[in-house]
Amino acid sequence: MDAVPAAVSSSASSAIAAPPAQALRRAVRPEPQDLHPALWLGHQLGRAGGEGVPSGFAELDAQLPGRGWPRRTLTELLLPHPGVGEIRLLAPSLGAAQRAGRLVMLFDPPAQLSAWALVQLGLDVGQLLVVQTRQRLLPGSDSLWAFEQALRSGHVGALVAWLPPRLRAERLRRLQLAAQAHDGAAFVMRELAAAQRPSAAPLRLALRAAGPDVLALRVLKRRGPPLESPITLALPPVLSEAAHARRRAERMASVPSLAVATFVDLG
Amino acid sequence: MLWIALHLPLLSLEAFAATLAHGQADAPLALVDAHHVAAANAAAQALGVEPGQKRATALALAPDLLIGQADATRDAAALAAVAHAALAFTPSVCVQPALEAPRSADTVLLEVRASLRCFGGLAALLQRLREAVTPLGHRVQAASAPTPLGAALLARGPRRMHVQERAALQRALDALPPWLLGPGREHWEALQGMGLATLADLRRLPRAGLARRFGTALLAELDRAYGERPDPRVPITLPPRFDSRLELFARADSAEQVLHASSMLLARLASWLAAQHAFVRGFRLAMLHEPRWRHDAQVPPQTVLEVALAEPSRDPAHLQVLLRERLVQLRLPAPTLELRLSATEIVPGEAPSGELFPSAASEREGLVRLVERLQARLGAGQVQTLQPVHDHRPERASRLEPAQPARLGQRRSAPDAPAVPLRPVWLLAPPEPLAVRGGQPLLDGRALQLLSGPERIEAGWWDHELAERDYFIAEDAGGALVWLYRSRLPGGEGSGWYLHGRFA
Numbered sequence: 001m002d003a004v005p006a007a008v009s010s011s012a013s014s015a016i017a018a019p020p021a022q023a024l025r026r027a028v029r030p031e032p033q034d035l036h037p038a039l040w041l042g043h044q045l046g047r048a049g050g051e052g053v054p055s056g057f058a059e060l061d062a063q064l065p066g067r068g069w070p071r072r073t074l075t076e077l078l079l080p081h082p083g084v085g086e087i088r089l090l091a092p093s094l095g096a097a098q099r100a101g102r103l104v105m106l107f108d109p110p111a112q113l114s115a116w117a118l119v120q121l122g123l124d125v126g127q128l129l130v131v132q133t134r135q136r137l138l139p140g141s142d143s144l145w146a147f148e149q150a151l152r153s154g155h156v157g158a159l160v161a162w163l164p165p166r167l168r169a170e171r172l173r174r175l176q177l178a179a180q181a182h183d184g185a186a187f188v189m190r191e192l193a194a195a196q197r198p199s200a201a202p203l204r205l206a207l208r209a210a211g212p213d214v215l216a217l218r219v220l221k222r223r224g225p226p227l228e229s230p231i232t233l234a235l236p237p238v239l240s241e242a243a244h245a246r247r248r249a250e251r252m253a254s255v256p257s258l259a260v261a262t263f264v265d266l267g
Numbered sequence: 268m269l270w271i272a273l274h275l276p277l278l279s280l281e282a283f284a285a286t287l288a289h290g291q292a293d294a295p296l297a298l299v300d301a302h303h304v305a306a307a308n309a310a311a312q313a314l315g316v317e318p319g320q321k322r323a324t325a326l327a328l329a330p331d332l333l334i335g336q337a338d339a340t341r342d343a344a345a346l347a348a349v350a351h352a353a354l355a356f357t358p359s360v361c362v363q364p365a366l367e368a369p370r371s372a373d374t375v376l377l378e379v380r381a382s383l384r385c386f387g388g389l390a391a392l393l394q395r396l397r398e399a400v401t402p403l404g405h406r407v408q409a410a411s412a413p414t415p416l417g418a419a420l421l422a423r424g425p426r427r428m429h430v431q432e433r434a435a436l437q438r439a440l441d442a443l444p445p446w447l448l449g450p451g452r453e454h455w456e457a458l459q460g461m462g463l464a465t466l467a468d469l470r471r472l473p474r475a476g477l478a479r480r481f482g483t484a485l486l487a488e489l490d491r492a493y494g495e496r497p498d499p500r501v502p503i504t505l506p507p508r509f510d511s512r513l514e515l516f517a518r519a520d521s522a523e524q525v526l527h528a529s530s531m532l533l534a535r536l537a538s539w540l541a542a543q544h545a546f547v548r549g550f551r552l553a554m555l556h557e558p559r560w561r562h563d564a565q566v567p568p569q570t571v572l573e574v575a576l577a578e579p580s581r582d583p584a585h586l587q588v589l590l591r592e593r594l595v596q597l598r599l600p601a602p603t604l605e606l607r608l609s610a611t612e613i614v615p616g617e618a619p620s621g622e623l624f625p626s627a628a629s630e631r632e633g634l635v636r637l638v639e640r641l642q643a644r645l646g647a648g649q650v651q652t653l654q655p656v657h658d659h660r661p662e663r664a665s666r667l668e669p670a671q672p673a674r675l676g677q678r679r680s681a682p683d684a685p686a687v688p689l690r691p692v693w694l695l696a697p698p699e700p701l702a703v704r705g706g707q708p709l710l711d712g713r714a715l716q717l718l719s720g721p722e723r724i725e726a727g728w729w730d731h732e733l734a735e736r737d738y739f740i741a742e743d744a745g746g747a748l749v750w751l752y753r754s755r756l757p758g759g760e761g762s763g764w765y766l767h768g769r770f771a
Contacts, residue, residue, distance in 0.1 A: 081769075082693055083692075083747055083748075083749070084747045084771070085747070086771050087692045103634060103675070109693075111693035112695070112696045113692060113693070114661060114693070114694050115653045115654060115655035115664065115665035115666075116664050116665070116684075116690050117690035117691060118653070118692065119682055119684050120684045120685075120689055120690060121689075121692070125654065128652065129638070129652060129670055130651045130667060131645070131650050132650075132651065133649065146641050146644070146645060149637060149641065153633055153636075153637045154633070155634040156634070156637070208745070208746075209745055209747035210746055211742075211746045212742050212746065213748070236689065237689070238688065239719055240688070243718050243719040247716075247718055247742075
C-alpha cells in the first residue's frame with residue numbers, strides 16, 4: 001500500500017492544525033467500493049459479477065448492476081402469461097451468445113416454438129437446443145435435473161428455463177449455486193405470483209406488456225437502490241408504423257375499433 | 268535396455284475386493300487356498316489373521332472375517348488389465364512368472380529405453396504410468412533396472428530403487444535378501460542357517476558347490492538378475508477384442524451395486540483402449556442372473572444393456588455416468604451374480620492433446636457429453652433441435668427433431684429471415700377457439716382489439732390439410748399482442764375465430 005506513506009507525510013505537514021491520528025484516519029479511509037468488488041454503497045449499483053452480458057437495450061443496461069444481464073447467477077423474470085415480449089427482450093443477448101459460437105438451450109418452453117419467428121429475431125436455430133423434461137418424469141427424479149446439469153457443465157452460452165409453478169425456494173437456491181459454474185446469462189421464467197415469495201436470484205424483474213410492442217419492467221430486486229418506476233422498453237415492432245398511428249388515432253378519438261370486414265393496409 | 272517393474276503386492280486381495288459390495292472392502296478380508304489362509308488384508312492382520320494359518324484358526328480369531336477363495340484366473344485378469352495399461356507406453360510388456368507354484372504372478376515388466384524420450388524421461392514416464400494404473404485400484408511398487416529380473420527383485424524388495432547402470436544394479440541387488448529369488452525359496456531355511464543374509468553373501472560362495480547343493484536353477488536366476496546371463500522375454504500381445512468378466516462375491520440386486528462392480532470393468536476397458544490407441548463408441552454390459560432364478564420362465568438367463576455413445580470416448584468417468592443413467596432406468600428381473608463387459612464398437616483415434624486452457628474443441632466435447640447425459644436420462648427425443656421448414660402454414664413451418672450430439676456446434680448456413688411481418692414466437696397447438704360477441708372475438712371474456720390484418724394464408728390443398736385463414740394481430744386487455752385467425756373454410760365445422768399465437 002503506497003497510499004499510507006503519502007497520508008503520513010501529508011498529516012505531518014498539517015500536524016499543527018489537527019491532531020495527527022485523526023487526520024490520518026480521515027486521509028486513508030478508502031471508499032468501500034474500492035476495497036472489494038462485492039462492496040457497494042446503498043445508492044450505487046453493485047458490480048459483484050463483473051461485466052454483465054449487454055441486453056441490447058441501453059435503458060435497461062443503465063439500471064442493471066454490471067451494465068447488463070449478470071453472469072454466473074440466475075436472473076428471474078416473472079410473467080403474467082407467456083407472450084408479453086419476453087423473447088424479444090432476451091433475443092439480443094441470446095443472439096450475441098450464438099454469434100460468439102456458443103449454444104443456447106431452452107428448457108420446457110410453454111408452447112410450440114416458431115422457428116421462423118426466432119430467425120426473424122436474429123437467432124440461429126442451428127445453435128439452439130430445446131429440452132423437454134416434463135413429458136416423461138422418472139420416479140424419484142426432478143424436472144430441474146436437466147437444467148441444473150446444463151448450468152453446472154459451464155459449456156452452454158445462455159440458458160432459458162420455464163420453471164414449474166410454486167417452486168420451493170431451496171430448489172431455486174440449488175439452481176443458483178449451480179449457476180456459478182455458468183459463464184453467461186441464465187434466465188428463469190416464473191409466474192407473477194412468485195413475486196411475493198423470497199428467491200435466491202440476485203436480479204428479479206416483473207414483466208408486463210404496456211401496450212403493443214412496449215414492455216414494462218418492474219425491478220423487484222437488484223444489487224443496488226430500489227427502483228420505483230418501471231422501465232419501459234420499445235421492443236422490435238410487430239405492428240407496422242401505420243398500424244401504430246391508426247391505433248393512436250383511434251385511442252384519441254375513441255372511435256369503435258376496427259370492424260372485422262374492413263380490409264386495412266398491411267403497411 | 269531399461270526395465271520398469273510394477274509389483275502389485277496385494278493383487279489377489281484387491282482383485283477379490285473388487286467383487287465385493289460397496290463398503291465391504293475395508294472389512295477384514297482373507298483369501299483361502301486349500302483350507303489355509305493365503306492372504307489377509309490389513310484389517311484382518313490387525314485381528315491376528317496371518318497367511319499360513321488354518322481357515323478355522325482365522326475364523327476363531329476374527330469371527331467377522333470375510334473369506335474368499337483364492338482364484339488364479341481372477342488374479343490373472345486383474346494383472347492383465349495392469350499389463351494393458353502399461354502397453355500404452357511401450358510395446359514390450361511381459362509378465363514376470365510367479366515365484367512359486369500356487370501363488371499367482373503379480374509383477375509386470377516394461378522395457379522402456381525407447382520410450383523415455385517420447386514421455387520426457389524416466390520420472391515423467393513413471394508418473395504417467397502411475398496415473399494410468401491408479402483407476403484399477405491396486406497398490407503398486409515400481410522399480411527400474413537394466414535387467415528384467417533385477418527390476419522385478421528391486422520392486423519386490425524392501426527399498427524400491429531406480430538404477431540405470433550395471434554397477435549400480437549390482438550394488439543394489441547385493442543388499443537384497445536371498446528369499447526374493449524364486450528357485451532359492453525352498454532352501455530359505457538352509458540358507459539362513461548358513462548365515463547367508465544377502466545376495467552378496469550367496470555370490471561370494473564357490474559356484475560349483477552352490478550348484479551341487481541347491482541346483483543350477485538358483486545360480487542361473489542369480490546370473491540373470493545381475494545381467495551375466497541373457498534373459499530373453501516374450502512380450503504379451505493385446506487381445507483384439509475386449510471382453511472382461513467379473514464374478515461378484517455377493518449378489519447385486521440394485522443398480523447402485525451393479526454400477527459399483529462395473530466400475531472396475533470400465534477401468535479395465537479404459538486401459539485396454541489406451542493400449543489399443545482407440546476409443547469406444549458402444550459397449551455392452553451383460554448381467555448374468557443367479558441360476559436359482561433361471562427355473563422361473565419369467566427370468567431370462569441374462570440382462571443385456573447396450574450403451575451407444577455419440578462421440579467415441581475412453582474416459583472411464585464419462586462411461587460410468589452414461590452407464591449410471593441407463594442402469595437407474597433398468598429393473599433387474601433377478602439379482603445378478605456375474606457381470607460381463609464387452610466393447611461392441613471401437614474407433615481408432617489419435618491421442619487427445621492435454622490442453623491447458625479451454626478451447627473451442629474442449630467446449631464442444633463438454634457440450635456433447637452434456638447432451639449425451641441428458642439424452643441418456645430423459646430419452647433421445649426429449650433433447651431437440653428446431654428446424655425451419657418452408658411452409659406457409661405456421662404450425663408446419665417449424666419441426667422439432669431429436670438432437671444429434673455428434674453434429675452439435677457444426678455451423679450451418681442460417682436461413683434468411685422471410686420478408687413477412689414479425690411472426691409470433693409462441694404457437695398454440697392446436698389453435699384455441701375463441702368466443703365471439705357481436706362479431707368481435709373475445710379472449711378470457713374480454714374484447715380483442717384488432718390492430719392489423721388480415722393477412723391471408725391459403726395453403727395445403729396438396730396434402731389434404733387445407734388451411735384457408737385470415738390472420739389478424741390484436742391487442743388483448745393487458746396490452747399484449749396476440750395472433751388470431753378467422754377460418755375461411757365454408758361450412759360450420761372449423762369456421763370461426765381461433766387464437767393461434769402470442770407475440771413474445
